Amino acid sequence: MTSIILAIVIGAAFGATLDRVGATNPSLIGRMLNLTNLHLMKTILLAIGVGSILMFGGQMIGLVDVGHMSVKAAYIGVFIGGLLLGGGWAMSGYCPGTGVCAAASGRKDALFFIAGGLFGAAAYMGTYPAWKASGMLDDIAGGKVTLGTVPGASYEGLTAISGDLLGLAIGAVFVLVAFVLPDTASRSGGQVQPAE
Amino acid sequence: MTLNWKSGGVLLGVVFFLAVALVKPIGVSTQFVIFDGILWNAINPDVVTTTADGFTSPNAYLAKSGGKYAEAVANPINYSFIFVLAMMVGAALSVLARGGLSREERAMPELWRSTIGGSSLKRYAVAFVGGFIVLYGARLAGGCTSGHMMSGMMQTALSGYIFSAGAFAAAVPVAMFMYKEV
Structure with missing residues (x-):
């Protein structure tokens, strides 16, 4: 029961935040991906950095249970799947999480995104044995690995570097990049969008 | 806002x-x-x-x-x-x-209307196809923008970096091709 309450509280907070940062708006996604307005990119980079610093910092002082980490496996299909997701993300302006939030916000096109998504997921369920047999789902570089070795974690490290410190350092880099990235870029030579 | x-x-x-x-x-x-x-x-x-x-x-x-x-x-x-x-x-x-959201925005995003046009049918068809590709890809990759990109890179997971490299390598050219604003 506790876990259901947490799902409701954290899920609602996540959905509301995605709306407030503009991630559920395909126009902002489109302008981030066509590199004309990187505002949302800065938000995402800062979020990853802040999350990383809080998580690894919390683990170092014993406030956060290292056992809550959940690292996904690395395999060739991760890259191919990433390419596909990226293409569909740019076309539709939605990814799975922002798509369901956008539909709930009243965006009708997001309902079509979800319908397509349900068919796409079903198509993968049907074709999974072929991918499995192809070997493209086999682990590479150790599979479920982190870049450094996190003390107490059940995952191997790609390197022997302290995973906690590396996590803090990479988190700081994400924050830094968020700050130095220009808000409004343009591929047509310094042309700046008027402020709204 | x-x-x-x-x-x-x-x-x-x-x-x-x-x-x-x-x-x-x-x-x-x-x-x-x-x-x-x-x-x-x-x-x-x-x-x-x-x-x-x-x-x-x-x-x-x-x-x-x-x-x-x-x-x-x-x-x-x-x-x-x-x-x-x-x-x-x-x-x-x-x-x-x-x-x-405004009535116009609920039908289709403003960037789509200004760069591609006001046909709802076209927008809905592309959203459907995009959704199909996104979820097929996410399941092949074992996660999406939330699980791989955000949660994965936050945990310094190698898979999160591989996924994000793939996602942006495809998303940026597609978006640059589709959404040309003058």
Whole structure:
């Protein structure tokens, strides 16, 4: 029961935040991906950095249970799947999480995104044995690995570097990049969008 | 009405942190499979079957990893599925609190209208095809923007970096080709 309450509280907070940062708006996604307005990119980079610093910092002082980490496996299909997701993300302006939030916000096109998504997921369920047999789902570089070795974690490290410190350092880099990235870029030579 | 990247980024980062501190990293795309399974199981009750020590399915994907997807289909009141439903409620309330979306925006995003045109049919068709590709890709990759890109890179997972490299390598050229603003 506790876990259901947490799902409701954290899920609602996540959905509301995605709306407030503009991630559920395909126009902002489109302008981030066509590199004309990187505002949302800065938000995402800062979020990853802040999350990383809080998580690894919390683990170092014993406030956060290292056992809550959940690292996904690395395999060739991760890259191919990433390419596909990226293409569909740019076309539709939605990814799975922002798509369901956008539909709930009243965006009708997001309902079509979800319908397509349900068919796409079903198509993968049907074709999974072929991918499995192809070997493209086999682990590479150790599979479920982190870049450094996190003390107490059940995952191997790609390197022997302290995973906690590396996590803090990479988190700081994400924050830094968020700050130095220009808000409004343009591929047509310094042309700046008027402020709204 | 869109939050400044500093406050928005901190807020989003805190939500991702709270999820991993209290329960586990955020992920969404698996729930499309679970919802498919629930629908399929409603039509054909043989999709999820019980074994001596849990659940399995004649579908190899639902049966993988000890039948954990089959179990979620059989018991939809679980953390990850309720999480996605709660996301929808949270987003809907947030939109209502800031006055809701305009009629035009509900039909299609402003960038689409200004660069590609006002045909709803075209927008809905591309959203459908995009959704198909996004979820097929997410399931092949084993996660999406939330699970791989945000949660993965936050945990310094190698897979998160591989995924994000692929996602942006495709997304940027497609967006540059499709959305040309003068």
